[in-house]
Amino acid sequence: MSQIYQHRARKRFGQNFLHDTGVIDRIIRAITPREDEHILEIGPGQGALTESLIGSGAHVDVIEIDLDLIPILKLKFGLKPNFHLHQGDALKFDFAHLDAEPNSLRVVGNLPYNISTPLIFHLLNNAHLVSDMHFMLQKEVVERMAAKPGGGDWGRLSIMVQYHCRVEHLFNVGPGSFSPPPKVDSAIVRLVPHSELPHPAKDARALDRIVREAFNQRRKTLRNTLKNILSSQAIEAAGVDGSLRPEQLDLAAFVRLADQLADQQAVESL
Template identity: 80%
Template sequence: MSDTHQHHRARKRFGQNFLHDAGVIHRILRAIHPREGERLLEIGPGQGALTEGLLSSGAQLDVIELDRDLIPILNGKFAAEPRFHLHQGDALKFDFQRLEPAPHSLRVVGNLPYNISTPLIFHLLENAALIRDMHFMLQKEVVKRLAAGPGGGDWGRLSIMVQYHCRVEHLFDVGPGAFNPPPKVDSAIVRLVPHEVLPHPAKDHQLLERIVREAFNQRRKTLRNTLKALMPASAIEAAGVDGSLRPEQLDLAAFVRLADQLADHPTPADSN
């Protein structure tokens, strides 16, 4: 067991579950379909299960890995390949501009640990103009929220803020047995494709975030109740929204209308 190259033990603090199922790896690579000359960015390559297939496509590959113990393993496997660039560090703090990608060119791939998946997706969305698409392995529950439509319990802040920026596709599910150690939950592969033209652009993105956060803070209550600190019932009606609805009954366009109403007519209560 002394050979660290073969036996890196997954560490709980990094939320590591290494992918080892060849069939699943092949299916993910088929879904991504990397091609020669493309710019790929892999987040958290682990022991390189996907890295090999991504590189063999002929693409340029940057990888970001936080766990220092994995760096020699990854370098040992891939450093001889001139198209491979390894960055040791935290993807949440990584400046994607450093890669100098052309607009809408970066293809992002990652088997994301649960604890960073949501903040990392938001960090990537801040750089959406650089990104062509993203393929992530996430907890199935998170993918269901990302891909949800209005009307159900999965529809919430994550669904709305991601769908504001991206088209979302829940591609397929992956059972715990595909990983070592097996996680306690099912996983799924999701594809996020940033819109080149936003379908429902808000006048003020921060106001949209604020309204969505307030609305879903108490998702069982009506909008009239949850938004009363931000806007009066008359302003909700003026946006063409029924204030007696609960937030999960509204689609993205309705939330954008609320935010735009507030942007055009800031209420006295909001002047602080």
């Protein structure tokens, strides 16, 4: 097993390996994996969480991009009948290959900070397969996910994640729990996809476009940031004050603006 200690964390993969057993136990208690559940672990690294996930009796698929970690994971877990290893990039992974039932997949990961946001958007596109997600992320990313309207943390990530999921900021983890220690604090977040969307949009793509445009220049008023796609009259027709800044709007207001855009696009396509 000495080769486990010979692997060096790679900057290009954003690797910081969790080694604090107290934190590992706390994460496992938060997840509470059970026999016959289907768990997907993204970036298992050297298997700090994997061991307990497999030990629960759950069916565990893992995705690892680092070729040097593959033999280590195979050596530790390869003979376990409920362990399945996929070498590749989670950003490009087709989750349909897992043959998961709708709302059955439990996703777990100590996500590299450099890909956390695009990876979460990739997972949200597959939210119909997911039961819940537990991630270790940069603390400020979790704070943005869980943010409320009116503050500086409220933005595209907050809105698009909360559109799809209930967000719980569970607890924080200091740099000393990792090797090598990152330069920032981390946090554990739980994301639970809504069984029914609280504010369903007519077209989720229209919502994403509205939110992108609105927060491209977040210090400007909505009337200015959205002028290329919605007129002042259209903003008012959505029941939104165009003189507000985007951070002052809640999710429901952004959905109304998105529906206004979707209706406008439908008329233009006739």
